[in-house]
Amino acid sequence: xxxxxxxxxxxxxxxxxxxxxxxxxxxxxxxxxxxxxxxxxxxxxxxxxxxxxxxxxxxxxxxxxxxxxxxxxxxxxxxxxxxxxxx
Amino acid sequence: xxxxxxxxxxxxxxxxxxxxxxxxxxxxxxxxxxxxxxxxxxxxxxxxxxxxxxxxxxxxxxxxxxxxxxxxxxxxxxxxxxxxxxxxxxxxxxxxxxxxxxxxxxxxxxxxxxxxxxxxxxxxxxxxxxxxxxxxxxxxxxxxxxxxxxxxxxxxxxxxxxxxxxxxxxxxxxxxxxxxxxxxxxxxxxxxxxxxxxxxxxxxxxxxxxxxxxxxxxxxxxxxxxxxxxxxxxxxxxxxxxxxxxxxxxxxxxxxxxxxxxxxxxxxxxxxxxxxxxxxxxxxxxxxxxxxxxxxxxxxxxxxxxxxxxxxxxxxxxxxxxxxxxxxxxxxxxxxxxxxxxxxxxxxxxxxxxxxxxxxxxxxxxxxxxxxxxxxxxxxxxxxxxxxxxxxxxxxxxxxxxxxxxxxxxxxxxx
Numbered sequence: 005x006x007x008x009x010x011x012x013x014x015x016x017x018x019x020x021x022x023x024x025x026x027x028x029x030x031x032x033x034x035x036x037x038x039x040x041x042x043x044x045x046x047x048x049x050x051x052x053x054x055x056x057x058x059x060x061x062x063x064x065x066x067x068x069x070x071x072x073x074x075x076x077x078x079x080x081x082x083x084x085x086x087x088x089x090x091x
Numbered sequence: 092x093x094x095x096x097x098x099x100x101x102x103x104x105x106x107x108x109x110x111x112x113x114x115x116x117x118x119x120x121x122x123x124x125x126x127x128x129x130x131x132x133x134x135x136x137x138x139x140x141x142x143x144x145x146x147x148x149x150x151x152x153x154x155x156x157x158x159x160x161x162x163x164x165x166x167x168x169x170x171x172x173x174x175x176x177x178x179x180x181x182x183x184x185x186x187x188x189x190x191x192x193x194x195x196x197x198x199x200x201x202x203x204x205x206x207x208x209x210x211x212x213x214x215x216x217x218x219x220x221x222x223x224x225x226x227x228x229x230x231x232x233x234x235x236x237x238x239x240x241x242x243x244x245x246x247x248x249x250x251x252x253x254x255x256x257x258x259x260x261x262x263x264x265x266x267x268x269x270x271x272x273x274x275x276x277x278x279x280x281x282x283x284x285x286x287x288x289x290x291x292x293x294x295x296x297x298x299x300x301x302x303x304x305x306x307x308x309x310x311x312x313x314x315x316x317x318x319x320x321x322x323x324x325x326x327x328x329x330x331x332x333x334x335x336x337x338x339x340x341x342x343x344x345x346x347x348x349x350x351x352x353x354x355x356x357x358x359x360x361x362x363x364x365x366x367x368x369x370x371x372x373x374x375x376x377x378x379x380x381x382x383x384x385x386x387x388x389x390x391x392x393x394x395x396x397x398x399x400x401x402x403x404x405x406x407x408x409x410x411x412x413x414x415x416x417x418x419x420x421x422x423x424x425x426x427x428x429x430x431x432x433x434x435x436x437x438x439x440x441x442x443x444x445x446x447x448x449x450x451x452x453x454x455x456x457x458x459x460x461x462x463x464x465x466x467x468x469x470x471x472x473x474x475x476x477x478x479x480x481x482x483x484x485x486x487x488x489x490x491x492x493x494x495x496x497x498x499x500x501x502x503x504x505x506x
Contacts, residue, residue, distance in 0.1 A: 009115020054232035055109040055175065056182030089115060 005074065005090040014077070014086040023049065026062060026077055031088060041066050047074075057082060061089070093216050094331060095204040096238040096246035097187060097223070099179075100255035102200030103127040103140035106179040107169055109232035124148055125167040128156045139171055143255070176200075182231060190223055193333040203243050205331035220258045228256065244327035245270075247279055266325050271298030281319055285312065297323050342376070344369040344491040345432030351390050352428040355420070360480060362415045364490040365433045367478075370408040371465055373435055379404040379444045381437030383414040387423060388430035396432075397422035403447045404439055407457045411435065 012031045016024040028042045045065040052059045058081040066073055076090035099105060104127050108120035124145040126138045136156040148163035160166050180199045187194045193205035206216055213219040220237045227235050234256035238249025241262055248270055249261030261269055276286040278297050288311065294300050300308075301323035308316030321327065344365045352358050362385070373380055384398030397418045405411065415433050447454070467475050477488035 007115050007117070052113065053182055053230065054113045055106045056178035056180075056231070057110060057113060057175070059113065087115070 005076065007090050008088060009078075010088050012077075012086050012088045014079075016086075023060065024079060026064065026079075026086070029077065029086065029088065041068060043077075044072070052078075092241055093206040093210055094240060094243050094246040095190075095206055095216070095220055095223075096197075096240075096243065096250045097183070097202045097204060098236045098238070098247075098250040099183070099200040100234045100236060101140050101142060102179075102233075103171060103176060104142050104169075105233040106176055107172065108142075109179075110172075110175055113232070120167065120169065123167060124150070124163050124165055125169065126150060126156070126159060127171050128159075128168045130170060179231070179233070183227065183235075186227065186231065187223070190219065193331050195332045201247075203246065203331045205333070206239075217258060217260060224256065224258055242325070242327045243329055243331065244279060244322055245325050248277075248325075251277070261325075263325050266301075267298065270325070271296060271301060271323075273297050275300050275323075278319065278322055280315075280322060285315070285319065288312070341434055341436030341438060342369055342372045342380075343432060343434035344372070345386070345430060346491040347430045348428065352431075355423070357486070358419060358423070358428060358431065359416050360484065360486050361431050361490065362419060362433060363412050363478065363480070364486060364488055365431060366408055366412045366415055367489045368491050369433050369435060370406060370411050370461070371468070373438075374406050374461060374465060376438075377441045378438040379406045379441050380411070380435035381439060382435065383411055383418065384434045384436065385415050385418045385422070386432040386434070387419070387428055388432075389424075390427040390429050392429070394430075395422065398434075400437070404437070404444055405454075406441065406461070407454065408461055409457055 010031060012029040014026050014029045016026045018024050025046060026043050028040055030038050030040050033039050043064045043066055046062055047065060048063040050061045050063075052061050060079045060081070062077040062079070064075055064077060066075055073091065075088065078087045078089045079085070080087070101121070104120055104125065107127060112119060121142050122144065123142065124147075125142045126145055127140040128138050129136055138150060138152055138154055138156060138159050141150045141152060141159075145159075145163060145166060148166075150159045150163055150166065156168060176199055180196070184194060184196060184202060187202055187204055191204045191206055191209050193208075195203040195205075197203055206219065209219070210216060213222075216239050220239050224235060224237055227233065236250040236252075236254050236256070237258045238246040238251070239258065239260045240246040240249050245261045245263070245266070249259040252259045252261070252269065259269075273296060275281055275289050275294055275297055276283075278300065281289070289295075289300065292303075292311070294303060300319065303320065305317065305320050308320050310316070312319070346361070346365060348361060352361060380401070381404040382398055382400050384396055386394055386396035388394040399414065399418060401410075401414065411433075464476050473489050481488040
């Protein structure tokens, strides 16, 4: 996986415990076209609090161009922003 | 007693570096020559923190950025972000509370931890300190130095020994080997002026100071001589003040103005904006001040100050402002001003303050007004109410301090 850290638009649902779970996200690719990626599976959710900045880190599996890929999404609690962190 | 002193390595810079890495930065600021520094356009251009590679170029904390860049042309500079620092400091404090319930926040990047009652839970204090150091690095992403000793002073000296990311012990039995060989300027509370005088007396190392006649030091430095002699001998009996409690002797606020002030009215406005903040701090601490002092630094960087004792100690913004203006008018020599500072001292707890017969009703009214303004500012931000003089003026109605971060923990000189 490579770090790309790009902000993305996300559709998510929240569990009763209050942790958002990403369903799909939209990102602009190299051809300036919007691509929607569906999250097939969330493998692991970890909480990060580096320098006190809280983020949820999601290790997910998605089908991209017909191939299953592992990627990492991040959700920053203080700003409510989503990032595609690694792919 | 077992005390830990936890000190974040190049705090501002580490926190900024970790924050950037968390957001996908490819470069770690800690591994390149870099520095945190203010805005040079507004003349706040000094080095606040530096990376270890920058230190190798001779960049020093507190020197102008221009000078630092002359030493190291590739220096990467980043403006400070105080709310990030406070956030990082808070998360460190919370983690420390897992190790002991008595944690004293000494400054934004330093804490004392009383480990006496937790000793039996661990094989040794050093093991606990190592565990803590590892957790900070793993969970919070930055590194700390931890000094372990039997009092606060030695713990603090211990954490300063070798950096970064280390645990050091400095118990009284190790003093002669680990502390006494260090230059006397490394000792806590020995600043530039004291070092100069000590060197003249032939005192070069902390060990020299420890073995100097106490009465001689007292004769030269008055009570401060006693303090540094005690510190050199590792004597300190202050307790770890748990919680947010911080004893302090005075509150101050100063600012470097973005242009040279040559006009009396402008200078008074700067004073007012400084007094606004400092009086708010004073009231928050529930004290009244007996002494008001101002200091002026002119464009040739010469500083002078003036102070007076109030007839009636006060915490009213207007009273303090009027006194500050009076002091300013008495002392200003008419030259361009670069920096102004207001300081309040001889603090008395508010409930112990003697009330006055004269103008009592007026004073109560003013106190109520200040209280209301404080509440409004706390709830809606500093700029919700401002004084009429600042309308249509470029000057900020409240100046100094560290941004809007009112809870920012400042360094203190009291252990």
